[in-house]
Amino acid sequence: MRFDSALGLEARRGPLAIAGKVIIYAAIVLIFTGPLIGLLVSSFSKTLDPTSFSLWPDDFTFENFIDAERKNVYMYLLNSFVVVGFGLLLQVLVSVFAAYSLARKKFRGMTVVMLLMLATMMLPEEIIAIPLSLVLSDLPVFHANLIGTYAGMILPVGAWGFSILVMTEFMKEVPVELEEAARIDGAGELRIFATIILPLCRPALGVIGVFGFTMIWDQYLLPLIVAPEPSMWTLPVALRSLRSDEETGIGVLLAASLLALLPSIIAFLAFQRQFMRGLTSGAVKG
DSSP states (O other), X not given: OOOOOXXXXXXXXXXXXXXXXHXXXXXXXXXXXXXHHHHHHHHTBSSOOTTOOOSSOTTBOSHHHHHHHHTTHHHXXXXXXXXXXXXXXXXXXXXXXXXXXXXXXXXXXHHHHHHHHHHHHHSOHHHHHHHHHHXXXXXXXXXXXXXXXXHHHHGGGSOOHHHHHHHHHHHHTSOHHHHHHHHHTTOOHHHHIIIIIHHHTHHHHHHHHHHHHHHHHTOOHXXXXXXXXXXXXXXXXXXXXXXXXXXXXXXXXXXXXXXXXXXXXXXXXXXXXXXXXHHHTTTOOO
């Protein structure tokens, strides 16, 4: 399947049209990838010149990444992986089970539950920062203090309204006849969920996986509230500290920024097929 561009370039033929396409597409690629290329090149450059742009680093070196280790950047990176790993796993589990209940079960107050989830997506993080810190310092029922623990950074991101809504709408599109046929064959609720519903929702899992990973990885305010000691900082929080540290060179800061950017790109590439299928699955009917 071929898609025509907004400029109607696919309908143009001939050498001039081809040259025009190449120039336009090259300009678009340069605009969107230019900052990434600049960050990549500068991270491996020994001498940095902010007034120039190059496709190859001057005095190619790994010294910036070696100095980053002295600034504990890799420890912050490991902390980020711990938080995003367990947080994303918990978020996906909560999303699929909550979505299955909302999509397949009818109960009183379901509309209110959906409205409450939408409300959580409309509130900025700054508004809930103080209430969240109070809750984490004295967890209701358990009366546990999660400040200064990894659990305090993982549990709040374990449920996200966006992921639940995406999974709910996707599960609603799964034919009910498949479940009815499975029940006739003697399949239980859990088996239907694991062997029929989840495999058909793989594109939606890719969508919530990419968005969930990015959301948790970019968290700044939550780790700032929960982690009182630098040894528990995640990379986004550490980048702010490195930026204000006069002893930290710009090369180390750029290397740390590249390390903070790469996991999101890798996550998108890993789930790219499911991600694109999930975004386009509802665009065509029939």
